[in-house]
Amino acid sequence: MEIPLQITSRDFELTEVLRSEIEEKAEKLSKFHSRITRCRVTVEAPHRHNRNGRLYNVRLDITVPGAEIVIKHEPNEDIYVSIRDAFKAARRKLEDTARKQRGDVKRHETTPSALISSLFQSKGYGFITTDDGKEIYFHQNSVLNQEFYNLEKGQRVRFVEQEGDKGPQASQVSVIQ
Numbered sequence: 001m002e003i004p005l006q007i008t009s010r011d012f013e014l015t016e017v018l019r020s021e022i023e024e025k026a027e028k029l030s031k032f033h034s035r036i037t038r039c040r041v042t043v044e045a046p047h048r049h050n051r052n053g054r055l056y057n058v059r060l061d062i063t064v065p066g067a068e069i070v071i072k073h074e075p076n077e078d079i080y081v082s083i084r085d086a087f088k089a090a091r092r093k094l095e096d097t098a099r100k101q102r103g104d105v106k107r108h109e110t111t112p113s114a115l116i117s118s119l120f121q122s123k124g125y126g127f128i129t130t131d132d133g134k135e136i137y138f139h140q141n142s143v144l145n146q147e148f149y150n151l152e153k154g155q156r157v158r159f160v161e162q163e164g165d166k167g168p169q170a171s172q173v174s175v176i177q
Contacts, residue, residue, distance in 0.1 A: 003038040010044035012054075018043070018079065025087040029062070033094040038063040043079070053077045058086035062094065066101060069093045111158045113176060119153050128157060128170055136161060138170035147175060 005026050007019055026039050040061040045054050055075035062069040071090045076082040112130060119126040124140040138159065140148035151157075159170035 006038075006040040008040070008042045010042065010046070012045045014043060018083070021080070021083060025083065029087070029090060029094060032091050033064050033098045035065050036062060036094075037065065043083070056082040058082045060086055060090050062090060064094070064097060067097050069097065112161065113156055113158050114170075116151055116153050116155050116157060119151055121149060121151075124148070126151070128159065128173070134168070136168045136170045137164065137166070138173050142169075142171045142173050144172055144174040151175070 005023060007014065007022055022041050022043075026041065029039065030036055038061070042057075042059040042061075044057045044059075046057065055077055056079040057075045058071075058073055060069070060071040062071070069090065071086050071093065073082060073086045073089060076085070114128040114130045114136065117127050117129040117135065125138065127135050127137055129135050136159070142159075143151065156176045157173050158176055159174075160172045162169050162171050
């Protein structure tokens with residue numbers, strides 16, 4: 001960290017044991033993002049009137065190049081649980097931020113589409129033709145929402161291609177609106 005860790009407590013005195021616990025967890029955060037420039041931890045106990053006991057909030061403000069991460073978790077009666085949960089959330093956020101900055105974001109494949117080229121409704125099947133000219137068989141049970149009898153030749157559909165007994169076969173066929 002470029003700027004030293006800042007630990008603040010509000011409405012109660014932070015013990016050395018808690019302070020060292022926070023320092024240890026903050027040090028481990030650098031494993032999840034190598035360029036943390038600042039980390040501020042605020043621990044507060046604002047709920048003095050609660051019948052069940054005192055509640056503790058933990059807030060983390062973490063700065064990395066290109067992003068400011070703020071973690072504020074639900075209050076808990078156990079200060080150690082509050083600290084643990086806040087740092088777990090910070091770890092997940094740092095991992096996500098680092099992944100996005102590296103460009104390691106998952107790309108979802110688009111579902112292929114095709115045109116219905118022939119339809120044999122009385123026999124319960126048809127064929128679709130993909131944009132590259134490939135013809136694929138589909139059965140009435142492959143059509144989602146039991147819409148087989150509403151299909152028409154020339155409609156554009158989405159599908160998932162699978163290997164059938166006699167070649168490629170479409171499943172999860174649905175009309176593109």
